[in-house]
Amino acid sequence: MKKKVAVVTGGAGFLGSHLCDKLIDEGIEVICLDNLLTGRIENIQHLLTNKNFRYINLDVTNYIQISSDVDYVLHFASPASPIDYLKYPIQTLKVGSLGTHKALGLAKEKNATFLLASTSEVYGDPLIHPQNEEYWGNVNPVGPRGVYDEAKRFAEALTMAYHNFHNLDTRIVRIFNTYGSRMRLDDGRALPAFISQALKNEDITVFGDGSQTRSFCYVDDLIDGILKLLLSHETLPVNIGNPNEITIEDFAKEIIHLTNSKSKIVYKELPVDDPKVRQPDITRAKEILGWEPKVSREEGLRITLEYFKKELKQK
Ligand code: UDP
Numbered sequence: 001m002k003k004k005v006a007v008v009t010g011g012a013g014f015l016g017s018h019l020c021d022k023l024i025d026e027g028i029e030v031i032c033l034d035n036l037l038t039g040r041i042e043n044i045q046h047l048l049t050n051k052n053f054r055y056i057n058l059d060v061t062n063y064i065q066i067s068s069d070v071d072y073v074l075h076f077a078s079p080a081s082p083i084d085y086l087k088y089p090i091q092t093l094k095v096g097s098l099g100t101h102k103a104l105g106l107a108k109e110k111n112a113t114f115l116l117a118s119t120s121e122v123y124g125d126p127l128i129h130p131q132n133e134e135y136w137g138n139v140n141p142v143g144p145r146g147v148y149d150e151a152k153r154f155a156e157a158l159t160m161a162y163h164n165f166h167n168l169d170t171r172i173v174r175i176f177n178t179y180g181s182r183m184r185l186d187d188g189r190a191l192p193a194f195i196s197q198a199l200k201n202e203d204i205t206v207f208g209d210g211s212q213t214r215s216f217c218y219v220d221d222l223i224d225g226i227l228k229l230l231l232s233h234e235t236l237p238v239n240i241g242n243p244n245e246i247t248i249e250d251f252a253k254e255i256i257h258l259t260n261s262k263s264k265i266v267y268k269e270l271p272v273d274d275p276k277v278r279q280p281d282i283t284r285a286k287e288i289l290g291w292e293p294k295v296s297r298e299e300g301l302r303i304t305l306e307y308f309k310k311e312l313k314q315k
Helices: 014-025 041-047 082-087 089-110 146-166 190-199 219-230 248-258 283-289 297-314
Strands: 005-009 029-034 053-057 072-075 113-119 170-175 204-207 213-215 238-240 245-247 265-268
Touching: 005 014, 005 089, 014 029, 014 041, 014 219, 029 041, 041 053, 072 089, 072 219, 082 089, 082 146, 089 113, 089 146, 113 146, 113 219, 146 170, 170 219, 190 204, 190 248, 190 297, 204 248, 213 248, 219 238, 219 283, 238 283, 245 248, 248 265, 248 297
Parallel strands: 005 029, 005 072, 029 053, 072 113, 113 170, 170 238, 204 265
Antiparallel strands: 213 245
16 A cells, blocks of 8 residues: 655654654654754654655745655644744744745645644633633734744634635644653753753753743653544644643752752743743543543653753763
C-alpha cells in the first residue's frame, strides 16, 4: 500500500521535530519545511538519512510548491516563546496569517487534512478558569503578546473559513505549555530558564511575585494527543495540555529541589499582559479522543533534566 505523506511546517522546531518523529514511527512519510528562524537542524539531524524523511529549507509565508501527493498538512511554523515572538514580531504575524494561508492552500490543492497548531494564548489573560474551548478569550491586540495571540486567532478563523467555505477537512489543536527535549536553553521560557539557572547555581528569575500559574505537559503526551486529533473527525478546536496546575514560584522551587541546586530565587518585573492563570479543561479531548496525559511532572522533568544537562555540557 502506498505510504501516506505528511507536510510539517516548522518541522525543525521543538514540537515540529517531535511530531516528525511520531509520524515516521507511524509509517507516514514526512516532508519537513522550516526556515530555521527559531528551529534548529540539530532537532532533525537524526532524520536526515531516513528515506521516509525530506527536509526543505523554506519560509512558508511564501508559496509552497510540493510535487508529490500529500495526505496531511500540519502547520507548526511560528516563533512560540514570548522572547522569540518579541524578537520577531512581524515574522510571527506573517507566519500566522500568510503562512497559514499558504499551508491551507497547499492542503486544498492536495485535498489533504489540515491541522493547525493553535495555542492557549488565544484565551489571553483568561477571565474564566480552567479554560474550555467555548471561552472566547481576553486578548490585548496591541500589547506585546498581541503579535502571537492575534496571529493564532486569525489562523483559527482562516482555518474555519477554509473548512466551511471550501469543505476542507481541518483540525485545530490549542496547545498549552509543553516541555521536553529539544527546547532551546535560551528560548526564554520559564522551564529552560529555570533548569539552566539551577544547573549553573545561578539566581532563578521569577517574574512578578510568582503567584501566576501554568500547567505543564510533557511533550510525548502532547504529540500523542495531536496524532489522535489528526486521525479523528473533530473540526472544532480541542485543548491539549496537562491540567496539573502550579504557581511559577512553586515550579521554581520544584526545579531547585530536583537539581539539588544552590540557586536562590530572585524576583523580576512581570512582563506586560502576562496571563495570571492557565489551566486546560480537557473534557473534550477525553470525550472525543479518549486522550489524557499520562506522564507526571516529576517523571517528565526527570527525563527533560538529562537533556538539559547534555545541552549545557556542549555549550
Ligand atoms: N517566567 C519567569 N521567569 C522566567 C521566564 C518566565 O518567572 O525566567 C514566568 C512568566 O512570566 C510566566 C511563566 O513563567 O508567568 C511562564 O512563562 P513562559 O515564558 O514559559 O510561557 P508563557 O506561558 O508565558 O507563554
